Amino acid sequence: MSNNSNDTIFIGKKPLMTYVTSTIVQLATKPNVIIKARGLTTAIAIDVSQVVIKKTKPAFAIDRVSIGSESLVSSDGKNRDVSTIEISIKRTAA
């Protein structure tokens, strides 16, 4: 279980390269890593995945991309749907 949580990188408000580095560090020891984001940072998640693939070419590739939405309670007490993305990056057969 504790290993499992390390396979996921949540995208927040740090600089892009922070997440690129974290992802590459995780990939050094794991067969695949999942990049997760929601709301406007979904665009950053895609950027992170592309930079990781480009920097490590041809060692890793996009495995699977899934999108969805989550219902959150915002600060004014209303329910809001936010979009989510999960990008799975895996080691290519080598």
Next chain:
Amino acid sequence: MSNNSNDTIFIGKKPLMTYVTSTIVQLATKPNVIIKARGLTTAIAIDVSQVVIKKTKPAFAIDRVSIGSESLVSSDGKNRDVSTIEISIKRTAA
């Protein structure tokens, strides 16, 4: 060929619901529609797909999501990579 181009919705700077409506109109007559976006509007593309699925439930579903990057020449003459997303929405078997 001319039909083909109508199956694609490019996300730009219009209000979200403009693209939601365009996508639903296309889906009325086509088996699947592809929503394309690049850069920061990739987040909007995900929102559009989620609203379309929710509004038309259970008639349509996400078929396939692919991400990539494109090299553009920016206004200062440099090459810049921008992330892209393509979300394919298809009619569910009914």
